[in-house]
Amino acid sequence: MxxxxxxxxxxxxxxxxxxxxLRYISKHRPQVAEEEKQSKRPAKTMGPAKMPVPSTKNYLKKHSKEPGLPEKKPFKYPDDERKRPPIPCKKDVPLMGLKSNKNFVTENALENVTAIxxxxxxxxxxxxxxDKHLLQPSGLEPNYVQKTNYGEVPPYLKKREEEMKKAQEQYDAYISExxxxxxxxxxxxxxxESILAGLKKNWEAVHHDYQGxxxxxxxIMKKNIKERLEMMMKQLERDIEIIERHKTIYIAN
Amino acid sequence: MSERKSHEFPQLKLESIIGFNGRSPSGLIVHPDREHIVYHLGYVVIVENINTQEQTLLSGHHNDVSCLTVSKSGRYLASGQIIYMGFKADIIVWNYETKDIHCRFTLHKVKVQALDISPNDKYLLSLGGQDDGSVVLWNISAKEAICGSPAQAVTAGVTLCGKFANTSDLLFMTGGEYCLRIWDVDLKNRKVRPTEVNLGPYKRIVQCIAVEEDDSYFYCGTTTGDILCVTMKTSTLNVIGPQKKMFSRGVQSLILVKTGGHLELLVGAGDGTVAIVKDKSTKFQRTKNSHKLKGSIMSLSLRGAGHQFFVGTDTSNMYRFNYMEFTCKLLNTGHSSAVNDIIFPAGVPKLFLTCGAEQIRVWHTPSQKELLRIVVNNMTCNALDIAKDGSVIVSAWNDGRIRGYYPESGKIMYQIENAHNRGVTSIAFMSDAKRIVSGGGEGQVRVWEVSTGYTHKKDVIKTGLVESMKEHKGCVTQIKVFPTDQHCVSVSTDGTCIIWNLEKFQRDAVLFANTLFQCACIHPDCCQILTSGTDRNVAYWEVVDGLQIRSLEGAKSGSINALDISADGKYFITGGDDHLLKMWNYDEGNVIFVGIGHGGSIKRVKISPDQKFIISVGEDGAILHWAYPIKSES
Structure with a gap:
């Protein structure tokens, strides 16, 4: 099937x-075309580059291309520069006839014997x-315990604490201010006190008038006067009582 | 009457026609402008551009066109027709430029046999058919007859062909059964005077005539298969040949071609041979150039001087030949006889299938080309269907067999022998393509099962009868299966339409009408069906109880053969013997569009699955492609 x-x-x-x-077309094409249009061509107008003509004396010489020996150097000891000046000769006359009596041998021996x-x-x-290691940087020897200022608060911390305290105080003062x-x-x-005394004095003056x-x-005149005086006294009594009752008084501004 | 009325409606736009009536002699002509070919199909004459395939339809005949000619200058076309016994057949002269009717001549009885236009476009020569037997000369510019005369002696048979001389308007030749004449026209006395050509001992039936350019000789092709060369001046036979290897089934068409200074004859024979023969000096000896085509060669026509020529065969194939290489190319093909059915594969508007006598064809819609042809000799395919997935084509044949085909190779997949004893007339697949419902000429509706089996170490396809339902008394013309697969509807010429239950294999409902039912279609919501038949009515039926809801008069004359409903159910299309395609509103039941273009009865019509176009097929073999006039909402 x-x-x-x-x-x-x-x-x-x-x-x-x-x-x-699409066929590749260079993006420089218009530029090339433009350059093509210009009649001047650099190579054609300038001619070949001007270069010095090679000299006929430098022709290729025999064996010149073979590897030659290295250049000769005067012999030198490697420790030539460290060398001390040579010992003076037996025949050499000391300068201006000076001569030391120092016994260098004993002097040196003594120096060494007495040296710590x-x-x-x-x-x-x-x-x-x-295998040896230095003990000093290993931490096995107690270095810092030996220090004179061991266990003291370092001065920079102290200084810092003081500064902090001072700053705090300044801040508090500023806030309260x-x-x-x-x-x-x-x-x-x-x-x-003076207000209270003044008030009492006023009251007494009013009271004096009242009694009189x-x-x-x-x-109606009398009645009006009496009422006015009573009013004044009552007001003063109320003020005195308020001031006496409160020790601290704030004045709203 | 209906035709006159149909002009009042908006018309459907005809996009193209597939088909060609190849049976008439010289029915395919290349126009002298070398760009167009002229041929006819059914009632219409078609002018087609060779390159763009753009078609112009010339319709004016009332029946099949029988002959066609084009004047030498190309200014005029002339076409003659056949009509029923006792009526007079028209000749129409068309103006090629404007493509309209120049004049109409009516004189010949029943059939116009042959036409020719004189070299200077002055006169038209027409020959009547067997019942007429006269030759008539017409003045084209004056639009009148000049004179007529009996075309042949009483003892002779039918005159088959006529041809004007090349140098004179007043000289022509006719040839037919045992009769070959040269005619002189006497314009003054309005007479034509024949001179019999003396063929001596030979008795021949002349089928075609070709005249040499200088009118010294003319050549006649005969049914015997030889060519006669006649001297014009003396009206005597000069040469007859070829003596050996005559063309079997006769020389049907003949053309003279001048190549390189010497004359050659291009011959089309009845057995399908297209050959070049040498001129009379060698007694028409055959050359190597010979090609055998299918069918008989009915028309040959040169394009221009003759570098190309076109060949039309009676199997409705058009070929283009290259003269020098003698190679051919199939240009155009169509059904040569009635197209019985058309279907679209489900959801594929680019393809459609048609079937007719001996053939099933698969067409490509955009290019209008044939993609596949399945041929069964001497049988007629009455109906076909394709599986929903497009894997099988099943077809109903008049030899009582159902044949299933592979759709790509066209090979046979299975064949059900003796499916119906009077030919299978209708067929439908159920949606899974495992079951087939078929109807036969004897009136039975049968359900078949297709299954795969395994025998002789091979997978085989087995077919078996599931059920046979015997209710109809007449030929079952169409079967439609409901989309649910539970029911199907079958219509018959006994005036019944039955809705079958395909689970119980019983009749659910039967509809009676006094008609020969031709077609049915199911509304997409499956509640209603439409039927129509020879009573010219389109009937709406309720599926559930089988009651008729409505009946519309679908045509003024002739039965309605084709029905199809659009996928949205809003419109349906009818076509019938009145040659008109009508588009109806389903709910209102009124005609909204009319398609004029068919030159014969419409057999089937289908709306494409995408609702973009309509294809209708006709009895004349035409396949018409119409634009769908309503834009789909999606």
């Missing part, structure tokens, strides 16, 4: 021609084979 066939396969296949990418022996460098060994400026005015004790009034209030 043949494969399954489908009628849609009869439809002519649409030929899909892959369109070629050098302390050996401290080392430690960490393996069986005896600021608060004070914004706050209500506080009536001081003296002012309070006639007993019978028969006219």
């Amino acid at each position: 043949p494969e399954k066939e489908y009628i849609t396969n009869l439809l002519p296949k649409e030929e899909t021609t892959q369109s070629k990418p 022996p050098r302390k050996p460098t401290k080392i430690y060994c960490d393996t069986r084979k005896g 600021h608060v004070k400026q914004g706050a209500m005015k506080h009536l001081s004790e003296e002012e309070r 009034m006639s007993v019978v209030t028969d006219t």
Whole structure:
């Protein structure tokens, strides 16, 4: 039995021609064309480059291309520069006939005998084979404990603490100042006393007037005066009582 | 009457026609402008551009066109027709430039046999058919007859062909059964005077005449298969040949070609041979150039001087030949007889299938070219269907067989022998393509099953009968299966339409009408069906109870053979013997578009799956491609 066939396969296949990418055209083309247009051509107008003609004497010589021997150098000892000047000769006459009596041999011997022996460098060994290391930087020897200022607060910290404290104080002062400026005015004790005394004095004056009034209030005028005085006294009494009752008084501004 | 009325409606736009009536002698002519070919199909004459394939239709005849000619200058076309016994057949002279009717001549009875236009476009020569037997000369510019005369002696048979001389308007030759005449025209006395050509001992039936350029000789092709060369002056036979290897089934068409100074004859024979023969000095000896085509060569026509020529065969194939290389190319092909059915593969508007006598063809819609042809000799395919996935084509044949084909190779997949004893007339696939419902000429509706089996170590396809349902008394003309596969509807010429239950294989409903039902279609919502038949009515039926809802008069004359409904169910299309394609509104039941263009009865019509075009097929073998007039909403 043949494969399954489908009628849609009869439809002519649409030929899909892959369109070629466009031919490459250099972007410098217009420039080239422009240059082509100009009649002057650099190489043609300038002629060949002017160069010195090579000399006929420098022809190629025999064996010149073979590797030659290195150039000769005078012999030198490697320690030539470190060498001390040679010992004076036996026959050499000292300068101006000066001569020292110093016995260098004994002098040197004495110097060495009396010299304080050098302390050996401290080392430690960490393996069986005896690998040596310096003890000093290893941390095994107590270095810092030996220091004179060991255990003290370093001066820079102290200085810093002081600075901090000072700054804090300054800040607090500034804040309180600021608060004070914004706050209500506080009536001081003296002012309070003086106000109180003034009020009492006023009251006594009013009271004196009151006592000096006639007993019978028969006219409207008298009545009005009496009422006014009573009003004033009452007001003063109320003020005095308020001020006496409160120790601290703020004045709203 | 209906034709006159149909002009009032908006017309469907005809996009193209596939088809060609190759059976008439010289029915395919290359126009002298070398750009167009002229041929006829059914009632219409078609002028087609060779390169662009653009077609112009010249319609004016009332029946089949029988003969065609083009004047030498190309100014005029003339076409003659056949008509029923007792009526007079028209000759129409067309103005080629404007493509309209120049004049209409009506004189010949029943059939116009042959036409020719004189070299200076002055006169038209026409020959009547068997029932007429006269030759008439017409003045084209004056649009009148000049004179007429009996075309042949009483003892002779039909005159088949006539030809004007090349140098004179007043000299022509006619030839036919045992009769070959040269005619002189006497314009003054309005007479034509014949001179019999003396053929001596030879008795020949002349089928075609070709005249030499200087009118010294003319050549006649005969049914015997030889060519006669006659001297014009003396009216005597000069040469007859070829003596050996005569053309079998006769020389049907003949053309003279001058190549390189010497004359050659291009011969088209009845057995399909196109050959070049040498001139009379060698007694028409055959050359190597010979090509055998299918069918008989009915027309040969040179393009220009003759570097190319066109060949038309009676199997409706058009070929283009290159004269020098003698190679041919199939240019155009069509059904040569009635197209019985057309279908679209589901959802593929680019392809459609048609069937007719001996053939099933698959067409490519955009190019109008044939993609596949399945041929069964001597049988007629009445109906066909394709599986929903497009994997099988099943066809109903008049030899009582159902044949299934592979759709690509066209090879046979299975064949059900003796499916119906009076020929299978209708067929339909169920949606899974495993079952086929077929109807036969005896009136039975049968359900077949196709399955794959395994025998002799091979996969084979087995077919078997599932059920046979015997209710119809007449030929089952169409079967349509409902999309649900549970029901199908069959219509019959006994005046019944039955809705079958395909699960119980019983009749669900039967509809009676006093008509020979020709077609049915199911509305897409499956609630209603449409039927129509010879009573010219389109009937709407309810599926559930089988009651008729509505009946519309579909045509004023002639039965309605074709129905198809659009996928949205809003419109349907009818076509019938009145040659008109009508588009209807389904709900309103009124005609909204009319398509005029068919030159014969419409057999089937289909709307493309994408609702972009309509294809209708006719009894004359034409396949017409119409634009769908309503833009689909999607």
